[in-house]
Each structure stands twice: as structure tokens, then as C-alpha cells.
Amino acid sequence: MSHARTEEADGILTVVLDRDEKLNAISPEVTAVLWDAVRALAARDELRALVITAVGRYFTAGIDLGVPSPMTTATDGTAFRAAYRQHHLLYDEFEAVKKPVVLAAQGPCLGAGLEMACSCDFRFAAEGARFQLPEVNLGVIAGSGGTSRLTRLVGPHWGKWLAMAGRSVDARQALTIGLVHEVFLAEGFREAVHERVREIVALPAEALGAAKLAVDLAAEVDRGTARHVERLVNTSLVLGGAMERARGRFGGGSA
Numbered sequence: 001m002s003h004a005r006t007e008e009a010d011g012i013l014t015v016v017l018d019r020d021e022k023l024n025a026i027s028p029e030v031t032a033v034l035w036d037a038v039r040a041l042a043a044r045d046e047l048r049a050l051v052i053t054a055v056g057r058y059f060t061a062g063i064d065l066g067v068p069s070p071m072t073t074a075t076d077g078t079a080f081r082a083a084y085r086q087h088h089l090l091y092d093e094f095e096a097v098k099k100p101v102v103l104a105a106q107g108p109c110l111g112a113g114l115e116m117a118c119s120c121d122f123r124f125a126a127e128g129a130r131f132q133l134p135e136v137n138l139g140v141i142a143g144s145g146g147t148s149r150l151t152r153l154v155g156p157h158w159g160k161w162l163a164m165a166g167r168s169v170d171a172r173q174a175l176t177i178g179l180v181h182e183v184f185l186a187e188g189f190r191e192a193v194h195e196r197v198r199e200i201v202a203l204p205a206e207a208l209g210a211a212k213l214a215v216d217l218a219a220e221v222d223r224g225t226a227r228h229v230e231r232l233v234n235t236s237l238v239l240g241g242a243m244e245r246a247r248g249r250f251g252g253g254s255a
Contacts, residue, residue: 012051017030018056022064025060037050052120059108091115102120105124110133114146124192131174133166214229
């Protein structure tokens with residue numbers, strides 16, 4: 001039985017984790033489906049966004065440590081780091097692709113699931129979902145974005161609560177600390193997420209991609225450089241015809 005499947009509708013590619021007997025633990029097969037999905041998103045113009053969600057009791061319990069993989073079977077530091085890097089590249093690609101990547105947690109999102117969420121552009125949760133990094137209980141840290149990306153999102157105050165203390169936050173608390181963007185009722189969750197993503201992908205595609213790049217750059221550089229980034233990005237958009245399209249849409253006038 002497949003561990004994950006893909007669906008397409010309205011220009012939105014959806015990956016559905018479907019491995020409830022293992023609490024949707026992330027196996028090499030799940031990782032392969034996610035790689036195929038993000039590559040398709042980058043290559044196909046008709047695909048406007050990627051949504052990652054799940055069915056069952058959990059969104060995911062994290063990496064499946066019981067399934068042999070280069071990362072779980074490595075016997076020395078060099079081999080482990082090489083395998084670890086391949087795992088990291090997937091989340092890096094979620095950040096790099098110039099289209100929206102969305103994580104929609106219908107249930108508990110633990111370990112690598114939360115790290116994956118932090119690499120996505122938008123995060124939605126159903127009532128009853130919770131988020132946790134249990135790695136510290138095993139004597140390690142969340143090393144695939146669970147310290148770096150998470151801290152950029154929620155700050156060191158809540159980063160330490162999750163990554164250092166191993167505590168969990170429920171959906172409403174995740175919304176409060178800035179970890180998720182919206183919380184929806186469990187009933188009709190997928191439909192609500194799909195509608196929200198449809199609204200996002202209805203926006204001009206080039207501007208969406210440019211905004212993603214500009215925001216990510218602004219988070220990494222000083223304020224003055226960030227202002228230069230804005231001017232450079234908007235120059236290409238305006239000269240590419242965005243202003244003329246806006247005038248036509250709104251009946252002329254000045255910007």
C-alpha cells in the first residue's frame with residue numbers, strides 16, 4: 001500500500017500522507033513522493049501551488065526510524081552528514097521554488113513534520129492539531145530546521161520551548177506565536193484549505209514568486225539591503241507590465 005498519494009485540482013498539486021497504521025511516519029517512499037511533487041511544481045506552469053496534508057490520526061509522527069535508509073543506517077559521521085544533507089535538500093527546495101508551498105496539518109505534527117512545516121510558505125492547522133519537537137527526548141536536537149527555521153519564525157523564546165524543552169503547542173497557541181497562519185474547524189478542513197489556496201494562486205504568479213524571494217531575502221539581510229531588494233524586484237515587475245495591467249483593471253489613474 002502506498003504511503004502517500006498526489007491529487008490535482010484548480011492548479012493545486014496536493015500530496016496526501018496516507019499511512020495511518022504508522023501515524024503517517026515519513027518513510028523514504030513519502031520523501032520520494034514529496035520530491036516528485038516539488039519538481040513537478042517547479043517544472044509545470046499550470047501547477048500554481050503545492051499543498052502537503054494527510055489523512056488519519058496524525059499529520060505525521062516524524063521520520064520513520066524503523067525503516068532502513070541511508071540516514072538511519074549510517075555508521076560514521078561522514079556518511080550520516082551526507083545522508084542528512086539529502087534530507088535537508090528537500091526542505092531547501094520547498095523554500096527555493098518560486099511558487100507557494102503550503103502545509104495543512106489535520107492532526108498532530110511532530111518532529112520532521114514540524115521541520116517540514118517551517119520550510120513551507122504557509123501553514124494551516126485544524127482544531128485538535130498540535131506541534132512538537134520530541135527529538136530532545138532522544139538526546140539529539142531537531143536538526144532539519146527545527147532550530148534554525150523555527151527560531152526565525154517564532155523567535156528564541158518559543159524556539160526554546162519547542163526545541164529545547166520538547167513541549168507541544170496546540171493549534172490555537174501555534175496561531176498566537178506565529179507558527180501557523182490560520183486555524184480551521186476539523187470538519188471541512190481540507191475544503192477550507194483548498195479555498196484559501198485557490199485565493200492565493202488567483203494572484204499574479206510572477207508577483208507571488210517575486211514576493212516570496214523578496215521576503216526570504218529581507219529576512220536574511222540588513223534593512224538597507226532589504227530596501228534595495230524591494231526596488232530591484234519591483235523594477236522588473238513594473239517594467240514587465242504590471243503597472244499597465246493595473247491601470248487597465250482599475251480604469252487608469254496614477255500609482
